[in-house]
Amino acid sequence: MYKLNIIAFIISLQDFAPVLGSHMPDPAASQAETATVRRNDGSTSALTPSDRVRVSNARTSARSESTRRNYQSQWQSWTQWAEYRGVSALPAHPDMVEAYLSERAEFGHKPPTLRLAAAAITFVHSMHEVPSPVNHNVRETLKGLAEQYGRGQKQAAALTAEGLAAIRATACISRRGRGGRMETAEFARRRGLLDIAMVSLMRDALLRVGEAAELTWADLEDEADGTGRLTVHRSKTDREARGAVLFVSAQTMAAMNAVRNGAGPEERVFGLSVVQMTTRIKAAAKAAGLGEGYSGHSARVGMARDLVRAGTELTALMNAGLWQSHDMPAHYTRAEEAGRGAVARYYGAT
Structure with a gap:
């Protein structure tokens, strides 16, 4: 199971830039770092941990602040559920994601919230270069839950x-x-x-x-x-x-x-x-x-x-x-x- 660090990819890492840039890494250490980095599909990657931090920061900036906050909240809910059920949160199995979303729908969560949860799970998996568990079956489950539990989304009163x-x-x-x-x-x-x-x-x-x-x-x-x-x-x-x-x-x-x-x-x-x-x-x-x-x-x-x-x-x-x-x-x-x-x-x- 992968070690999760939600803060590393949710918050902006700009505050840490001076720390990262304050010293030149030891070439031998960097080479050792690079040699130990391995993708989840078994292939090797030339990215060092420092490289990964920079890339993660750039990818995270592609989302608005409000989206990142929502993803963080949804991801924490998913990891807590996965821990309670004793299953892997990352990488997640599509069957467990379907079970999670179905349970949330039964407890009153609306289809837009379920879609946001699925998007957050996909986002975190992509940040860790892991295939998303939100596959065709999960998307079909989301459609079914929308039919089963969906109602007209309540609209904010109009300030005319x-x-x-x-x-x-x-x-x-x-x-x-x-x-x-x-x-x-x-x-x-x-x-x-x-x-x-x-x-x-x-x-x-x-x-x-x-x-x-x-x-x-x-x-x-x-x-x-x-x-x-x-x-x-x-x-x-x-x-x-x-x-x-x-x-x-x-x-x-x-x-x-x-x-x-x-x-x-x-x-x-x-x-x-x-x-x-x-x-x-x-x-x-x-x-x-x-x-x-x-x-x-x-x-x-x-x-x-x-x-x-x-x-x-x-x-x-x-x-x-x-x-x-x-x-x-x-x-x-x-x-x-x-x-x-x-x-x-x-x-x-x-």
């Missing part, structure tokens, strides 16, 4: 233009904190202005919450007409980090300028984690009387729905939201699409 207007009207009103103490007027004003800026920018650029959390002020540029341009250097679907430039309305730029407070170009725009941003969006929606079900995806979903209502075609919507596939935008806007479909036109609804 009307919802944004409600948040703008209520965000700066004092609220009671966790301890029951009422916010001061100044604290409420500063919190509210940041909430308004955050949801406004996330709507305009159809940002994923992880993308919004990573923005710096250098990514946002003012235009002469009062609008702005936002550079997203890397998104979930932009693995090669080619980047994209997105439009920001004049109203949103005014909201952003109201919260900058002299921050430098390299400072984080919102200075909040993904969890903190999601929590604040939920709280802002609740305080505005919008109800429950709001999340870090709500601004993205809401703008997608507003754009379709305004007549935006699917291809243009995919470009605006940096989607590579039509699946998710079509899912977000299915109610709007139904409202302008063939039957709706027959009854004169559009």
Whole structure:
């Protein structure tokens, strides 16, 4: 059984670069290292352990931070299950992966989570140059579990233009904190202005919450007409980090300028984690009387729905939201699409 080191391939190894580069390895030691490296298929490899660290770091960087965190969590669940069952986690047998996924489905895990678990298992095996156990049979099992346990995936409540207007009207009103103490007027004003800026920018650029959390002020540029341009250097679907430039309305730029407070170009725009941003969006929606079900995806979903209502075609919507596939935008806007479909036109609804 292979010795597992989840941290070695999940976290970035940049912090260790000075250590690796601080000395030249002994040629004799490197030769000995190289001679002992053997692939799992029995063939030899010229890679030293140091080489493997560098390659592992490069491969890991191909995944977004959120994907790496999800893979780490899923892999830990799999290894714990494998240890309990007394079977090998790496390399894993396809039959045991099928048993694991089936058991998780029985205990209430949804098909998207099962697919993520299978992807994590495949990823770790590839990092260790081991054939993936997620073969045709496992994929068929995943399809069967989706049929057996799958239901319509719950969608985040849409933060539409009307919802944004409600948040703008209520965000700066004092609220009671966790301890029951009422916010001061100044604290409420500063919190509210940041909430308004955050949801406004996330709507305009159809940002994923992880993308919004990573923005710096250098990514946002003012235009002469009062609008702005936002550079997203890397998104979930932009693995090669080619980047994209997105439009920001004049109203949103005014909201952003109201919260900058002299921050430098390299400072984080919102200075909040993904969890903190999601929590604040939920709280802002609740305080505005919008109800429950709001999340870090709500601004993205809401703008997608507003754009379709305004007549935006699917291809243009995919470009605006940096989607590579039509699946998710079509899912977000299915109610709007139904409202302008063939039957709706027959009854004169559009």
